[in-house]
Amino acid sequence: MSAGFQVWAPDGVPEVAVGDDLAAIVARSCPELEDGDVVVVASKVVSKAEGRVVAAADREDAITAETVRVVATRERPDGPPLRIVENRLGLVMAAAGVDASNTPEGTVLLLPLDPDASAARLRAGLRAVLGVRVGVVVTDTAGRVWRDGLVDLAIGAAGVRVVEDERGRRDSAGRELGMTVRAVADEIAAAADLAKGKVTGRPVAVVRGLGHLVTDDDGPGARTLPRLGADDLFSEGTAEAYARGFADARAEEPARDDAVSAD
Amino acid sequence: MSAGFQVWAPDGVPEVAVGDDLAAIVARSCPELEDGDVVVVASKVVSKAEGRVVAAADREDAITAETVRVVATRERPDGPPLRIVENRLGLVMAAAGVDASNTPEGTVLLLPLDPDASAARLRAGLRAVLGVRVGVVVTDTAGRVWRDGLVDLAIGAAGVRVVEDERGRRDSAGRELGMTVRAVADEIAAAADLAKGKVTGRPVAVVRGLGHLVTDDDGPGARTLPRLGADDLFSEGTAEAYARGFADARAEEPARDDAVSAD
Numbered sequence: 001m002s003a004g005f006q007v008w009a010p011d012g013v014p015e016v017a018v019g020d021d022l023a024a025i026v027a028r029s030c031p032e033l034e035d036g037d038v039v040v041v042a043s044k045v046v047s048k049a050e051g052r053v054v055a056a057a058d059r060e061d062a063i064t065a066e067t068v069r070v071v072a073t074r075e076r077p078d079g080p081p082l083r084i085v086e087n088r089l090g091l092v093m094a095a096a097g098v099d100a101s102n103t104p105e106g107t108v109l110l111l112p113l114d115p116d117a118s119a120a121r122l123r124a125g126l127r128a129v130l131g132v133r134v135g136v137v138v139t140d141t142a143g144r145v146w147r148d149g150l151v152d153l154a155i156g157a158a159g160v161r162v163v164e165d166e167r168g169r170r171d172s173a174g175r176e177l178g179m180t181v182r183a184v185a186d187e188i189a190a191a192a193d194l195a196k197g198k199v200t201g202r203p204v205a206v207v208r209g210l211g212h213l214v215t216d217d218d219g220p221g222a223r224t225l226p227r228l229g230a231d232d233l234f235s236e237g238t239a240e241a242y243a244r245g246f247a248d249a250r251a252e253e254p255a256r257d258d259a260v261s262a263d
Numbered sequence: 264m265s266a267g268f269q270v271w272a273p274d275g276v277p278e279v280a281v282g283d284d285l286a287a288i289v290a291r292s293c294p295e296l297e298d299g300d301v302v303v304v305a306s307k308v309v310s311k312a313e314g315r316v317v318a319a320a321d322r323e324d325a326i327t328a329e330t331v332r333v334v335a336t337r338e339r340p341d342g343p344p345l346r347i348v349e350n351r352l353g354l355v356m357a358a359a360g361v362d363a364s365n366t367p368e369g370t371v372l373l374l375p376l377d378p379d380a381s382a383a384r385l386r387a388g389l390r391a392v393l394g395v396r397v398g399v400v401v402t403d404t405a406g407r408v409w410r411d412g413l414v415d416l417a418i419g420a421a422g423v424r425v426v427e428d429e430r431g432r433r434d435s436a437g438r439e440l441g442m443t444v445r446a447v448a449d450e451i452a453a454a455a456d457l458a459k460g461k462v463t464g465r466p467v468a469v470v471r472g473l474g475h476l477v478t479d480d481d482g483p484g485a486r487t488l489p490r491l492g493a494d495d496l497f498s499e500g501t502a503e504a505y506a507r508g509f510a511d512a513r514a515e516e517p518a519r520d521d522a523v524s525a526d
Contacts, residue, residue, distance in 0.1 A: 009267065145409075150444060187415070194268065194450050225412065234501055248505075248508075
């Protein structure tokens with residue numbers, strides 16, 4: 001059983017309300033926490049504790065407010081258009097990550113203002129209450145380009161490595177592993193979802209056995225995971241980019257062409 | 264510890280060579296397998312056993328041969344262009360999934376011809392050798408759009424649910440969970456990578472405690488996970504789509520405009 005780990009999602013985690021002390025709630029639900037564990041918390045409960053709730057009627061306005069850049073949109077027959085956007089956190093998500101499930105009736109949840117800071121507060125709180133040195137990952141659920149189904153991702157992290165850089169390490173044939181950088185925080189989020197998902201209403205999971213990924217300092221956080229800008233070959237949806245190219249070509253036509261076509 | 268599971272990557276898995284009996288190798292490495300376990304195997308070892316090896320000198324030709332559709336390309340100063348393509352398996356990947364690490368010197372590995380069939384064969388073999396009913400996931404490592412770092416994905420599956428459809432299930436507030444379809448096979452692949460990655464050269468992992476995802480029949484397999492076609496808002500890279508739109512607008516100009524601009 002070497003090179004192994006365990007994941008479990010404790011029951012009895014109460015509904016979280018605005019102003020609740022999340023560290024106290026997690027500590028009560030996970031008294032078994034030990035040094036080197038990773039605590040994985042769904043962003044929903046973090047947002048609830050932090051009061052990131054708005055009226056459901058304002059959902060579309062909330063999405064607009066959370067949007068830094070529109071990446072792609074698509075009309076839908078059964079409601080407002082699908083909007084895939086970059087949000088304040090640098091996450092490219094449908095509806096900017098504004099969530100209408102598992103929320104108090106008539107409300108929607110916004111993502112935490114600073115999930116890395118939320119993770120660091122929870123980590124410090126668990127150290128204060130239980131005296132343990134753990135890593136914390138705050139997760140959200142997202143779709144993927146080209147893949148069906150949703151998976152959980154790390155949107156906040158403290159005291160845990162978010163990527164494991166294997167560059168320079170050698171493979172079994174003695175060659176460098178090349179550009180292998182593992183998004184271990186995302187893999188931890190995905191693993192935790194398998195435990196949380198076994199029974200609904202389990203917003204917290206504990207991962208034990210990955211202590212080599214737990215760090216003394218809070219670390220850079222999950223804000224380092226988005227890769228946008230020059231390295232992003234998909235900064236715009238195909239339809240949007242095509243339309244922009246088409247319009248630019250038309251705009252570049254000499255004025256006299258317009259005169260001709262205006263005959 | 265309810266709603267939990269364990270993952271471990273056994274040591275002592277030998278180097279796999281062309282023609283090796285993968286089921287016999289996994290059975291020797293994982294004698295502890297029980298009904299309801301999920302065996303997760305890196306596609307590398309499946310490809311090696313199936314002889315999916317070509318000379319490294321032919322890598323670019325191999326990528327071209329594996330390519331069904333080019334999605335995006337980018338020139339690189341330090342080598343051949345980056346090619347993000349849809350491959351035979353419907354997977355959109357850099358280099359079509361052709362792999363040059365952890366391969367015999369001077370060779371590159373192609374993905375298995377039919378990873379779902381490979382998973383089904385391994386599953387049947389483990390049932391024959393050990394008499395256990397397990398699920399099998401074949402994984403590969405891939406980058407993500409908009410996210411840094413690589414994660415493992417399910418490219419083959421047998422006897423395990425690849426998605427868990429929560430539509431119709433109710434959240435804690437009694438509302439339907441909406442369009443929540445979990446890509447559990449991808450989350451299993453990611454979880455297994457955390458165990459396999461703890462020590463290099465661990466191509467196999469066992470997941471115990473997710474028996475509710477293990478099925479009697481082989482099931483639809485991971486070939487159902489790619490989501491392309493009409494639902495794909497990113498079927499083409501931004502630069503490629505922009506250039507196509509620009510060219511189409513030019514091509515649509517009336518012939519007389521060409522005459523004018525040819526003055």
